[in-house]
Amino acid sequence: MQAPMRLEFDYRQFDFHSSEKGYAFKSEKGLSEELVRTISAQKHEPEWMLAMRLEALDHFNKRAMPTWGADLSGIDFDDLHYYVNPTDVHNAKTWDMVPDEYKKTFEKLGIPEAEQKFLAGVGAQFESENIYHSLRADLEAKGVIFSDVETAVQTHPELVRKYFGKIIPYRDNKFSALNTAVWSGGSFVYVPKGVRVDLPLQAYFRINASNVGQFERTLIIAEEGSSVHYVEGCSAPVYSAASLHSAVVEIVALPGSKVQYTTIQNWSNNVYNLVTKRAFAYANSDVFWLDCNIGSRVTMKYPSIYLMGEGARAEILSLAYAGKGQQQDSGGKVIHLAPRTTSVITSKSVSKDGGRTSYRGLLKVAKGCTGVKSSVRCDALLLDEISRSDTYPYMEVEEEQVSVGHEATVGKIGEEQLYYLMSRGLTESEALALIVLGFIEDFSKRLPMEYAIELNRLVELDMSGSVG
Amino acid sequence: MALLEIKDLHASIGGKSILKGITLSVNAGEVHAIMGPNGSGKSTLGNVLAGSPVAVVTTGQLLFKGEELLSLSPDERARKGVFIAFQHPIEIQGLKFHTFLKRAVEAVRGEKPTVLEFRKTVASRAADLHLPADFEDRDVNRGLSGGEKKRSEVLQLNLLRPSLALLDEIDSGLDVDSVKTASAEVNRWQRENNGAVILMTHYKRVLEFIEPDFVHVMLDGRIVKSGGPELASEIEAEGYEALAKLSPRVEEKGVGKDEFYTSLIKLNKEKADRVPSVGGG
Numbered sequence: 001m002q003a004p005m006r007l008e009f010d011y012r013q014f015d016f017h018s019s020e021k022g023y024a025f026k027s028e029k030g031l032s033e034e035l036v037r038t039i040s041a042q043k044h045e046p047e048w049m050l051a052m053r054l055e056a057l058d059h060f061n062k063r064a065m066p067t068w069g070a071d072l073s074g075i076d077f078d079d080l081h082y083y084v085n086p087t088d089v090h091n092a093k094t095w096d097m098v099p100d101e102y103k104k105t106f107e108k109l110g111i112p113e114a115e116q117k118f119l120a121g122v123g124a125q126f127e128s129e130n131i132y133h134s135l136r137a138d139l140e141a142k143g144v145i146f147s148d149v150e151t152a153v154q155t156h157p158e159l160v161r162k163y164f165g166k167i168i169p170y171r172d173n174k175f176s177a178l179n180t181a182v183w184s185g186g187s188f189v190y191v192p193k194g195v196r197v198d199l200p201l202q203a204y205f206r207i208n209a210s211n212v213g214q215f216e217r218t219l220i221i222a223e224e225g226s227s228v229h230y231v232e233g234c235s236a237p238v239y240s241a242a243s244l245h246s247a248v249v250e251i252v253a254l255p256g257s258k259v260q261y262t263t264i265q266n267w268s269n270n271v272y273n274l275v276t277k278r279a280f281a282y283a284n285s286d287v288f289w290l291d292c293n294i295g296s297r298v299t300m301k302y303p304s305i306y307l308m309g310e311g312a313r314a315e316i317l318s319l320a321y322a323g324k325g326q327q328q329d330s331g332g333k334v335i336h337l338a339p340r341t342t343s344v345i346t347s348k349s350v351s352k353d354g355g356r357t358s359y360r361g362l363l364k365v366a367k368g369c370t371g372v373k374s375s376v377r378c379d380a381l382l383l384d385e386i387s388r389s390d391t392y393p394y395m396e397v398e399e400e401q402v403s404v405g406h407e408a409t410v411g412k413i414g415e416e417q418l419y420y421l422m423s424r425g426l427t428e429s430e431a432l433a434l435i436v437l438g439f440i441e442d443f444s445k446r447l448p449m450e451y452a453i454e455l456n457r458l459v460e461l462d463m464s465g466s467v468g
Numbered sequence: 469m470a471l472l473e474i475k476d477l478h479a480s481i482g483g484k485s486i487l488k489g490i491t492l493s494v495n496a497g498e499v500h501a502i503m504g505p506n507g508s509g510k511s512t513l514g515n516v517l518a519g520s521p522v523a524v525v526t527t528g529q530l531l532f533k534g535e536e537l538l539s540l541s542p543d544e545r546a547r548k549g550v551f552i553a554f555q556h557p558i559e560i561q562g563l564k565f566h567t568f569l570k571r572a573v574e575a576v577r578g579e580k581p582t583v584l585e586f587r588k589t590v591a592s593r594a595a596d597l598h599l600p601a602d603f604e605d606r607d608v609n610r611g612l613s614g615g616e617k618k619r620s621e622v623l624q625l626n627l628l629r630p631s632l633a634l635l636d637e638i639d640s641g642l643d644v645d646s647v648k649t650a651s652a653e654v655n656r657w658q659r660e661n662n663g664a665v666i667l668m669t670h671y672k673r674v675l676e677f678i679e680p681d682f683v684h685v686m687l688d689g690r691i692v693k694s695g696g697p698e699l700a701s702e703i704e705a706e707g708y709e710a711l712a713k714l715s716p717r718v719e720e721k722g723v724g725k726d727e728f729y730t731s732l733i734k735l736n737k738e739k740a741d742r743v744p745s746v747g748g749g
Contacts, residue, residue, distance in 0.1 A: 415521060420558045421568070423518050424624065425546035425575035434571070438562030438607070 003454035004114040005204060005233040007266050007294065009323065009462045014268065016108065017237040018101045020209050023127075025085040029211065030078045033057060036181055039083050043150050043184075046157065056170035056180035063174040069360065070298045070329040074242050075272050080213040082182045084127035091133040091148060102126050109235060111204050118450055120199035121146045125216060126206050128184040139197060145190040146201055149217045152188035159190060163219055167250035168278050176276045179215045179248040186216030186247065191226040191257075200229040200262070200448065207236035207243055207271065218249040222257035222285075229260040231451075235295075238268045242297070245271055251279035251287060255309060258286040264451060267295040269325055275301045283309025283338070290446060291318040292455070293328050302360060304333035307341035314343040319443040322355030322387070323462075331361035331378075331392075336402075340371040347378040348443050350436060351387035358389070363404065364396040372402040380410045381439045383432075411439075433463035469534055471496045471664050472517075472632055477528035479516045486512045486523065488689035496631065499658070499665040501675055503700065504686035505708045510668035511555055513686070514634040517666070518552035519545045532632070547576055551630035553621035555637045560608040565620075566590070568608050569627060576628045593623050598649055614641040622653045629657060635667045639674035651677030672700045685711050 008014050020026070025042070027035055036057050040050040065072060092098045095112050106112060106124050115122045121135035123146065130148040139146075145156065152160050170180035187203045207214050222228055236243060245267060253259045259279065267273055273296040279287045289303035305314035316332030334343040349357035359378040380389035391408050413435055421431035436459055437444070444452045472494040479487040486509045494500055504510050516523045517530065519542035530537040537545055560568070570586050573579055581589065587604065594603045597619040600612075609617055618638050625633055635654065639647050655678060657663055667678060675683075675697065683699040684691045685708070693699065693711060703711065 414558070416558050417560055419520055419522075419542060420554070420560070422542040423546055423552055423554075424568070424572035424628065425543050426571060427543050427575075428541070430571065430575070431543075434563050434568065435560060438560050441562030 003110055003457075004118050004202065004231075004448070004450045005264065005454070006110045007264065007454050007458045008235075009294065009458060010465070011238050011268050011295075014235045014266075015238045016105075017208050018105055022099070022101070023084065023086050024088050025083070026209070027081050027083045029081055031057070031080075031082055031182070035082060039182060039184060042085070043153070045153060048161065049153060052165060052170070053181050053183075056177045059170055060174060060177035060181055063177060065174060069300050069358075070327045072272065072274075072298065074297070075244060076242070079241065080211055080244055081209070082213045082215070083184055084209060084212055085129050086126050086208070087129070087131060089131055090129050091151060092131060093134060095132065098124075098132050102131055105206060105208070106132070106204065109204065109206070114202070114450075118199060118448070119202050120197055121201040123148065123187050123201075123203040124206070125185045125203065125214075127208055127212060128214065130185050135201075139195075142195050143192040144195060144197060145188060147188050149183070149186050149188045149219060152219070156188075156190070159221065160188070160219065163221060163250060163252055165250075167252065167280055168248050168276050172276060175246045175274045176248050179217065179246050179276070182213070183215050183217040183248070185214075186218040187220070187230070188218075189220040189228060189230060191222045191228045193223040194225045195223075196226065197228040200231045202231040202233070205232065205234040205245070207234075207245065207267075210239040211241050211243065213244040213246065216247050218247065220249075220251045220259060220261070222251075222253050222259045224254045225256040226254075227258035229262065231262040231264070231448075233264045233266065235266055236268045236271055239270050241270065243271045245273045245275070245296075247275045247277075249275070249277040253279055253281045253285040253287050253312075255283045255285060260288040260290060261303075262290040262447070262451070263292060264455075265291075265293045265295055265299065269295070269297050271296045273299040273301065275299075277301065277303040279303075279305045281305055281307050281309070281312040281314060284311040285309070286313045288315045289317070289332065291316065291330065291332075292443070292447070293319065293330055294321040294458070296328075297325065298327045298329070300329045302331045302333050302362075304335070305343070306335045306337060307343065308337055310338045310340050312338060312341045314341070316343075316345045317443055317446055318347045319440055320347070320349040320357045320359075322349070322351045322357045324353040324355060327356045327358075329358040329360060331359045333362040334364070334374065335362075336365040336369045336372045336374070339369050341369065342372070343374040345374075345376045346442060348440050349378070349380045349389055350383065350440065351380070351389050352383035354386045356388045358392065359408075360392045362394045362396070365399050365402050365404070367398040369399050370401040372399065372404070374402070375405040377407045379408070379439070381436065382410065382412055383436075429464045430460075433460040436463060470494060471533060473529070473531040474517075475529040475531070477516065477530065478526045479512060479523045479528075480526055481512065481523050485526075486689055487516065490528070490689075490691060492684065492691065494632070494664050494666060496664050497658075497662045498682065499667065499678060499680045501667045501669060501680035501683045501700065502686050502691075503669055503672075503683060503703055505670065508686045509689040510686055511636055514552055514636045514666070514668055517634055518542055518550060543575070546628070546630075549631035550634070551625055551628055551632065552634040553618070553625060553636060553638050555640065557609045557617045557621055559610045561610065563608045564604070565606055565608055566604040569604070569624065572624065573627055576630075590623070590627070593626055593653075597623050597653055599623065615643070615646045618642060619646065619650050619653075622650045626653055626657050629661050630663065631661065632664045632666070633657070635665060637669055638667075639669055639671065644673075647674055648677055654678055672704045675700050687711065
């Protein structure tokens with residue numbers, strides 16, 4: 001079966017890169033006000049957007065690096081290209097219009113083929129720009145918008161201005177400030193009232209050159225009673241120098257809407273992945289973050305849901321898989337700001353070959369939010385003695401009439417489980433793979449089938465290499 | 469040539485000697501019952517034959533179809549036709565019986581049944597063994613009663629169709645009807661495959677349904693007496709104690725109840741204890 005996006009642990013498969021000769025624009029290394037003005041001018045932005053970028057830049061410069069979480073000392077902000085435009089062809093509507101060099105890249109990653117089979121729309125970002133964007137015609141006719149944010153700033157300025165930076169202000173953290181200052185690309189999704197998008201919209205982010213920073217910006221607006229599932233994937237070649245991926249994703253789920261956001265993060269081991277993701281969920285809406293982190297050197301990411309209206313539901317289901325040299329610091333936050341809201345946070349982590357996973361989560365229930373139900377569960381699996389897993393579950397419950405549960409487990413691969421499976425003829429690596437797949441089953445069964453098959457294939461392949 | 473030749477087998481768990489010189493020859497189609505009290509080493513014998521990582525063989529030989537088994541891993545032994553029905557089948561979260569059984573059949577039998585064919589086969593075997601209708605879609609051994617777990621082991625025996633089955637107390641904790649059901653399926657496999665059985669049991673009851681050709685009495689890691697089916701009745705009448713007195717070799721005190729399994733659990737616990745501590749809030 002064709003996978004909707006290819007995934008790799010053995011990153012040599014993704015370690016191809018296209019020539020940079022034809023690049024339309026590549027900023028010098030380093031960050032400056034002049035660069036921010038250049039980006040804004042190239043995108044022909046309105047004054048308000050430039051003003052916000054400049055304020056954000058100022059805030060980024062003043063704000064200290066976070067002292068908690070993962071080790072970020074490998075990032076050299078002066079050693080990055082902050083804006084790289086590979087081509088003047090942006091948002092091509094057919095793959096034939098995409099320059100060959102880049103088209104080949106996405107073909108290797110399986111994107112055009114998947115588009116035909118499982119997807120309602122596709123965005124493909126190469127370095128800083130979306131070079132391809134499509135949406136099924138019937139959805140377009142119903143008023144669904146799926147474009148990059150630059151386009152939306154031009155075509156739907158009122159919608160963008162209403163929500164952009166309102167869910168995640170640039171002041172939120174150092175990296176949301178950085179993103180706001182130099183953002184480029186990403187997705188704008190608008191689903192009109194009552195419209196249900198039946199198949200996922202998928203965006204794919206490719207970093208190609210060395211020392212690149214990718215700062216896409218995503219804004220999803222689901223009007224009343226609408227539904228949409230957005231999937232993002234990513235990859236990059238392997239370089240010795242660090243690259244930085246720092247996105248901001250804002251979701252507005254209006255009353256009665258349903259939004260699922262699926263991330264399959266498969267960056268190479270030189271990428272720092274520092275992403276801020278947040279959703280506002282209004283009355284009786286349903287927001288689901290499905291977050292799969294299997295790549296990158298360091299990931300710090302805690303998708304959040306603010307439950308703003310009565311009856312809203314939040315779910316965050318995450319998988320962190322850390323191998324040699326990797327640190328996955330992830331989790332989720334749910335803030336209950338209305339009565340009778342519910343949340344479920346489930347985290348699964350697998351650490352091996354010295355990899356490190358941390359669950360970091362916040363559950364907050366504001367005073368007066370009666371009838372809230374929440375459960376938090378994190379399970380960690382360690383495949384060897386040199387790997388590590390930590391859990392930091394924070395809870396702030398200010399209301400008494402609530403039901404809140406928390407459970408955490410840390411386990412080792414059981415000798416007796418391996419023996420049982422091996423006594424039925426399975427090799428040690430097959431047995432190990434089946435145990436790991438069983439452990440992550442709560443996660444993989446919620447992925448769309450095609451992605452789950454690809455993930456399972458990947459885990460089996462990885463385990464066959466880990467038993468000597 | 470015998471199917472299985474055990475020659476002067478000694479094995480220990482955690483440095484403690486459990487098997488103290490077992491010699492036994494088993495031919496295709498034969499049923500051997502090993503009877504003994506708790507702690508006599510029955511489970512360890514079965515698990516040593518299956519290749520458990522817990523027991524260490526100190527001396528002795530294990531020949532299966534003329535080939536030395538001791539250097540082979542459990543999966544290699546399974547693929548050569550050795551099967552063990554466990555006394556305490558282990559649970560595996562998230563792994564469905566369907567996936568597990570299909571992979572096992574592919575590995576051991578080299579067959580590649582389609583999902584549909586395989587579901588049909590398993591459903592029919594499961595019905596014969598009075599297992600729940602949704603059996604295949606459950607996690608391996610999770611949410612099954614003790615009896616269902618044992619019957620699921622027998623189902624696996626019938627799917628994998630080995631030439632030697634080691635049945636470790638498949639009767640313990642089962643009511644008479646369950647023993648009957650499980651035994652009928654063991655007999656079916658045995659008949660159809662001319663299978664050899666080593667049946668480890670504490671009680672005679674199961675031998676009414678799986679009729680042994682030979683009965684061996686095991687005490688403190690040794691076979692102290694061998695005979696025909698009539699020996700089982702003797703034990704029932706006189707008890708193991710009386711037999712123990714017959715054996716001048718029994719001197720040391722027997723090992724504790726379920727020695728093998730407690731060691732296995734301990735091994736895992738030790739590993740779990742080495743896991744770095746969970747950070748605080």
